[in-house]
Amino acid sequence: MTNFCQAMSDNTLHYIQTPMLIVDSEWRASIVKWSYNVVDYFDLSREVVALSMSLFDRFFATRICSPTSNLALLVSIATLHVAIKVRESAIIKLSTLSWFGRGKFSESRIAQTELLVLTNIRWLANPPTVIAFVMHLLLLLPDMSLVSKREIFESSRFLAELSVADSFFIAKLSSVTGLAAIINSLDECNIPTMSPAIRADYLNCVSGAIGISHHNSQILAAQRRLRLLSKANGG
Numbered sequence: 001m002t003n004f005c006q007a008m009s010d011n012t013l014h015y016i017q018t019p020m021l022i023v024d025s026e027w028r029a030s031i032v033k034w035s036y037n038v039v040d041y042f043d044l045s046r047e048v049v050a051l052s053m054s055l056f057d058r059f060f061a062t063r064i065c066s067p068t069s070n071l072a073l074l075v076s077i078a079t080l081h082v083a084i085k086v087r088e089s090a091i092i093k094l095s096t097l098s099w100f101g102r103g104k105f106s107e108s109r110i111a112q113t114e115l116l117v118l119t120n121i122r123w124l125a126n127p128p129t130v131i132a133f134v135m136h137l138l139l140l141l142p143d144m145s146l147v148s149k150r151e152i153f154e155s156s157r158f159l160a161e162l163s164v165a166d167s168f169f170i171a172k173l174s175s176v177t178g179l180a181a182i183i184n185s186l187d188e189c190n191i192p193t194m195s196p197a198i199r200a201d202y203l204n205c206v207s208g209a210i211g212i213s214h215h216n217s218q219i220l221a222a223q224r225r226l227r228l229l230s231k232a233n234g235g
Contacts (some may be wrong), residue, residue: 023060023072025167029058031076031164038080038100044088050129050164052076052083054114055117057170062120066163077101078113086126130160130169136208142198144210148191155185162229163222175210180222182206185215205217 035049054202056079060067063128067075077097084092094107107115120126134156141149159181163169186199194202203214 003118023057023067023146023167026072027069027072028053028056028167031072034100035076035080036161037179038097039084042090042092044090046161047081047129047131048080048087049129050160051087052080053124053164054127054129055121058121058124059117071218073101074105074110074113075117077105078110078117079102081110082118082125093205103176115233117168128174130163130174130177131157131180133210134160134181137182139180139207140205140209142194142202144191144193148189150191151189152182152185155189156181159184159226159230162233166225166229168225171220172218173212175212176216176218176227177210177222178211178217179206179214180226183219184223184226 032049032053035052036046036189039046039048056076059075059079064080077100077234081092081094083099094110098107098110099103134153138149138153141152156178160178163177171224183203186194
C-alpha cells in the first residue's frame with residue numbers, strides 16, 4: 001500500500017503544468033456546479049467531475065489568452081465527455097451533453113475540442129484525483145468500527161468535492177489536498193477509539209505513504225482553505 005500511494009503521488013507530478021489561472025474563478029465554480037448536476041442526473045460518480053476539471057485546468061494552462069465564457073463552456077463539455085469515457089462504463093451521447101450545454105455547440109465541434117484538449121495535455125488523461133488518494137489512504141486507518149470509517153470517509157469526500165470548485169487547489173497536488181481533507185475530517189469526527197497516540201501513528205503512516213509530512217506548510221494551507229470552504233457550505 002505504501003509503495004502504491006507513493007507511486008500515485010509521484011505519478012501526479014507528470015500531470016502538473018505551470019500553474020496559470022486564466023479562467024475566471026466564478027466561471028470555473030459555475031462550471032463545476034453544472035458538471036456535478038450533469039453527473040448526478042445520470043447517476044455517475046462525482047469523481048468524474050474532478051477528472052474533468054483536471055483536464056480543463058491543464059488545457060487552459062497551455063493557453064496564452066484568457067478564454068471567453070463560451071470557450072470555457074465548450075471545453076468543459078468536452079472534458080466532461082472525456083472524463084466520463086475514462087471513468088465510467090455508461091455511454092453518454094454527445095448530443096445529450098450538447099443539450100445540457102444549452103445547444104450552443106454542435107457534436108462535431110465538441111468532438112474536435114476533445115481532440116484539441118487531449119493533444120494539448122499530451123494525452124495524460126487519467127491522473128489520480130483527490131478522492132482516489134482519500135480512498136487509498138483511509139485503507140490505512142487503524143482498527144475501528146465500520147460506522148466510524150464511513151463517517152471519516154463521507155466527511156473527507158465532502159471536502160474533496162468542495163476542493164474541485166475552488167481555484168486555490170488547481171496547482172495543489174491531489175495527495176496534498178487528500179491528506180488535508182482526511183486530517184480535517186479526523187478533527188471534526190468524534191472517533192472514541194482513536195486516541196491522540198493512535199491518530200499520530202496513523203498520520204505518520206500516511207505521510208510516509210505519500211512522501212509528504214502532515215506538518216508540511218502546503219498541507220496546513222490546504223487544511224485552512226478546506227475549513228473555510230466547509231464553513232461556507234454548511235459543513
